[in-house]
Amino acid sequence: MKTFNVIVVGAGFWGKNWIKTAIASPRLNLAGVVDQSESILAQVAEENSIDQAMMVTDLDQALEKIPADIVVVVSPPPCHREHIQTAMRHGKHVICEKPLADNWEAAQQIAKITADHPNQKFMVSQTRRFTRPIQTIHRIIASGQIGRVDTLCFDHRVNYTGGGYRQKLAFPIIEDMISHHLDMLRYITGQDAVSVYVEAWNPPWSEFTGKASNNILVTMTNDVHVNYFGTWTGRGCLNTYNGVMKIMGSEGSLELMDDNTLLLYRNIETDEGPNPAPETIPMVQVQHEYINGVIDAFLHAIDTDTQPPCNIEDNLKTFAFNCAVLQSCKEERKIELTKGMFHVRNLP
Numbered sequence: 001m002k003t004f005n006v007i008v009v010g011a012g013f014w015g016k017n018w019i020k021t022a023i024a025s026p027r028l029n030l031a032g033v034v035d036q037s038e039s040i041l042a043q044v045a046e047e048n049s050i051d052q053a054m055m056v057t058d059l060d061q062a063l064e065k066i067p068a069d070i071v072v073v074v075s076p077p078p079c080h081r082e083h084i085q086t087a088m089r090h091g092k093h094v095i096c097e098k099p100l101a102d103n104w105e106a107a108q109q110i111a112k113i114t115a116d117h118p119n120q121k122f123m124v125s126q127t128r129r130f131t132r133p134i135q136t137i138h139r140i141i142a143s144g145q146i147g148r149v150d151t152l153c154f155d156h157r158v159n160y161t162g163g164g165y166r167q168k169l170a171f172p173i174i175e176d177m178i179s180h181h182l183d184m185l186r187y188i189t190g191q192d193a194v195s196v197y198v199e200a201w202n203p204p205w206s207e208f209t210g211k212a213s214n215n216i217l218v219t220m221t222n223d224v225h226v227n228y229f230g231t232w233t234g235r236g237c238l239n240t241y242n243g244v245m246k247i248m249g250s251e252g253s254l255e256l257m258d259d260n261t262l263l264l265y266r267n268i269e270t271d272e273g274p275n276p277a278p279e280t281i282p283m284v285q286v287q288h289e290y291i292n293g294v295i296d297a298f299l300h301a302i303d304t305d306t307q308p309p310c311n312i313e314d315n316l317k318t319f320a321f322n323c324a325v326l327q328s329c330k331e332e333r334k335i336e337l338t339k340g341m342f343h344v345r346n347l348p
Helices: 015-022 040-047 061-067 079-091 106-115 132-142 163-166 172-191 288-302 311-333
Strands: 004-009 027-033 072-074 093-097 122-125 149-157 191-202 213-220 224-231 245-249 253-256 260-266
Touching: 004 015, 004 061, 015 027, 015 040, 015 288, 027 040, 040 172, 061 079, 072 079, 079 093, 079 106, 106 311, 122 213, 122 288, 122 311, 132 172, 132 245, 132 253, 132 260, 149 172, 149 288, 163 172, 172 191, 172 213, 172 311, 191 311, 213 311
Parallel strands: 004 027, 004 072, 072 093, 093 122, 149 224
Antiparallel strands: 149 245, 191 213, 213 224, 245 253, 253 260
C-alpha cells in the first residue's frame, strides 16, 4: 500500500511520541520535524538517529524544501491555526492534536481554513476514540442492546504527579484532559451537548494552583443526562485516564470497570432486589489503538477519499462542548450551547 511522507510540527513531550510512532509506522515515512527550539531538535535528532537536514525551525521553510504529504500539528494550541493554515496553503493533509484551538474564535477560523481547502483531509487526534473499550461500548449502544440511553455516570480519579505547566492551570482537567472525555461521551452516545453546569474546587491537600477537581452536569440531545466527576488529586482508589463508566438504558445497563472489563446487565421486570447476573462483554479487537488508531483512520480516509472521523465538522462539536465547560467554570453558571456563542452553526 502507498506510504506517505509526514512532517511533525512540535517536538515536545507528545510530539516525541508522534515522531517515534511515525518512524515505526509501515505506512509513514518521517520526512521532517519542525520546532522553534534548535536544542530540542538536536536532542530529538540524536535520540532517533534522524538526519539533521530534516530538522527545521520554521514550517513554511520545511514545506518549501521537504517533500511531504501530511503535516501533523503537535504544537501548543495557540499555534494550531497558523500551522494548519500554512500546511494547507502548501497543499498538505493535516492531523491536528487536540484540543483543536485555544479559543472558540480560533476554532472558527480553522473551520474556515479547512472549508477553503476541500481537497485536503483534516482530522483532530482524539486518540481515546480508537481504544478497545470505547469502540466496544459504542457498538453495544448502537446495536440497541441496552435500549434508549438515559443516564451516563463518568468517574475519572487520578493522582497527577507529572508537574510542569499543568500544575499552574486554572482548571487542569478541563484545560488539558477533558477534551478526550467529552469526545468519548459524544461518540458512544451519538448525542451532542445541549447544556452544561460545572462545580470546580481544589482539595486542601492538592499541589495544584488551580481547581483540580470538578463535577459536571450535562444535558445532551435526545434527553441523555451525564454526571461527570473528575479529579487529579485522587487518593486511595484511583482509575486510569480513560476513567470508568456506568450507562443506563431502557433495556439494561453497561458498567466499564477498567480498561479491560465491561459488564452488561440486561433488564429484568422486578421490584427492588438483587441485580441480574452480569455478562462480561469481550472487547472488540482493533488492529491499532491511540495514535496508531488515528493514523489508520486518517490514511483510510485518504485511500478511499472519504471524510475521516473527528473531522472539522465533528470536532467543532467536541470543542464547543469543551469551551462551554470552561466558561461554566469561570462564570459559575449553566451554559446553554444551543442558544449561545458555542452553537456550531454560528460559523463564518
